Amino acid sequence: MARLAAMDTREAALLLKGVREAALRGGRSALAPRAEIGASWQRMLRGGLDPDRDRRSGLLAPGELERRRAASPLAELLPVLREGLVPGAAGSGAVRHIMVVADADGRVLWREGSAPVLRKADGHGFEPGADWAEATVGTNGVGTALVARRPVQVHSAEHFVATHHSWTCAGAPITDPRDGTLLGAVDVSGPLATMHPATLSLVGSVARLAEAELRNRHFADLGRLRAVAAPILCRxxxxxxxxxxxxxxxxxxxxxxxxxxxxxxxxxxxxxxxxxxxxxxxxxxxxxxxxxxxxxxxxxxAGAPGRVVLDVSRPRRWSLRVSGAAGSWTRELSPRHTELLYVLALHRGGRTAAELAYDVFGDRTRTVTVRAEMSRMRRTLAGVLEHRPYRFREEVEVEVVRPGDPADLLPHSTAPAVCASRGGHEPGDGRDSLGV
Structure with missing residues (x-):
């Protein structure tokens, strides 16, 4: 961002267009795309998305849109998101951006902001009920943030589809702190000339504030349950x-x-x-x-587990299914626990804390973090995991369900072991990169 911020809007857009064109031709430019943008472009190319065609899906029916709004925990966070982003997006004097809130599927549920910018957004199909998943419309602040599981800014020709090049957006995922479920994403978008280097930090901070609000409400609910449960537990x-x-x-x-x-x-x-x-x-x-x-x-x-299935085939939701004589049990996994369990599935003989630290962080000294995460998992997966070294129990059958294309394995992950399983390095390695 710092490099582009020093240029005028037209110069920056032309530079990014050249980087994109080189990537689409399979060639190399003097500057590489940022890692998250390059990785997204490669996913779009593998998926066969046309970079020159404005592809859209149908809008949700009004009844389905209202059903999703009512069911989404994001509905109760709208005041927090609005307070943090809509006035800030307005700038001084005139609103120049819009705030968009989407669910975990990339469907736009709400949007607010400048009436002129809302009309421009309509021209891009960026409206309530629209599908802005990355696989549908290409690299963008909503869909790419959902896949990468981290805040992402997409400026001008960093959008994979050419018709979005007059637009800039910054989005961040929102995760439920109660169980790690991906709830959706919040995005600030507007015309190209309104891009500001601080927008991404602002959106990321407000997303974390929204998660903190959910956490506070959760603590209040636990307090009420504790009052009900105390006399029962005494008996x-x-x-x-x-x-x-x-x-x-x-x-x-x-x-x-x-x-x-x-x-x-x-x-x-x-x-x-x-x-x-x-x-x-x-x-x-x-x-x-x-x-x-x-x-x-x-x-x-009766409860001894005999088989586990680690499903990493989907881009945003990963799960572990545990089966035994007493039945089966499934839980969704956080990004970090998915990485650790994937490594252990690759190495049935086990890994030491230092080896896992290198597999996941590329740093053998981060053993304290690894031990803490493995301790949490072993408390919740008793009978499945062993330690010294960390491993799946020998008598447990382990199956890994992978995506059809190895390059789509855990697209959010930068863990060395995962990158090696993809069969290559992230785009941009070894070249100068645009620091957007």
């Missing part, structure tokens, strides 16, 4: 926990406390096997669940 014999719908602890008796017990996607009353606890009797509570741990050798043997 329960044996080991038991009270957790909210995301598995966060509100109370415990007969056992050491834990921060969270990950719950399967389909969860309800009855007898359920959980990797972190074993067999449990589950009863509903207002705002959560009472988990009574079933003790005994029969319960332990």
């Amino acid at each position: 329960v014999g044996g080991r038991a926990l009270a957790v909210d719908g995301h598995g966060w602890l509100a109370g415990v008796t007969g056992m050491p406390p834990v921060d969270r017990v990950p719950l399967p996607a389909s969860f309800g009353p009855g007898r359920v096997w959980l990797p972190a606890l074993g067999m449990c009797e589950v009863e509903p509570l207002p705002g959560g669940w009472l988990l009574r741990v079933v003790d005994g050798e029969e319960a332990r043997e």
Whole structure:
């Protein structure tokens, strides 16, 4: 960004156009695209997206748009996003940008801002109900941020599709702090001349502020559940926990406390096997669940896992499915835990903390971070993972479901082990890069 900010708008756009044209021809320019932009362009080329055709999908039907708005946790964050971005986007004197909020599929749910800019956005198909996933419309601040799982600015000819070159945008993903689920993205967009180097930092900061608001509301909900669960836990014999719908602890008796017990996607009353606890009797509570741990050798043997499936085939959602005699259990994974489990699936003999640090960070000294992350995973995947060295248990069958094209493996990841599995390095290695 600093390099382009020193140029006038036309000069910067021409420079970026030359970089893009060289990339589309399969050639090399004096300057390489930024790593996240180059990686996105390569995904678009592999997917066969036409860089010279304005491709759009149909808008959501009004009823479906309203259903998604009502179901999205982003709806309660609109005041926070609006306060942080709409006045800031207005500048002094006149609004020059718009704020766009999209769901995890890249569908635009809300947008606010300057009426003239909104009309320009209509011309690009950037309107409520539109699909702005990267695979649909190419490199952009909404779709690319969702794939990369980090804030991304896309300026002028960094957009893969040529009809978007008069536009600039900066987007950031928003993740649910309760379970790591990707909720969607917030984006600030406008005509090319309105680009500012600080926009990306602003959008990223407001996205983190929105996540903090969700976290505060979650703490308040836990407090209410704790008040309900306390007298019940006092009367329960044996080991038991009270957790909210995301598995966060509100109370415990007969056992050491834990921060969270990950719950399967389909969860309800009855007898359920959980990797972190074993067999449990589950009863509903207002705002959560009472988990009574079933003790005994029969319960332990019934719950022993025999197979795990690590699914990394999708660009934004990764999961681990654990199966055993008692049934199966699935949990979505964070980006970091996905990387660690993928490395362990590659190395069934196990990895030391230093080896995992190099595999994931390219730095053998980051063992403290690795041990902390592995400790969290082992608490939630009891019976699946071992340590000294870290590995999947020998008796557990492990399957990895990969994307059809190895180059699409965990596109957000810069972990050396993942990059090696893709079969190459990220675009831009070894050349001067535009520091946008």
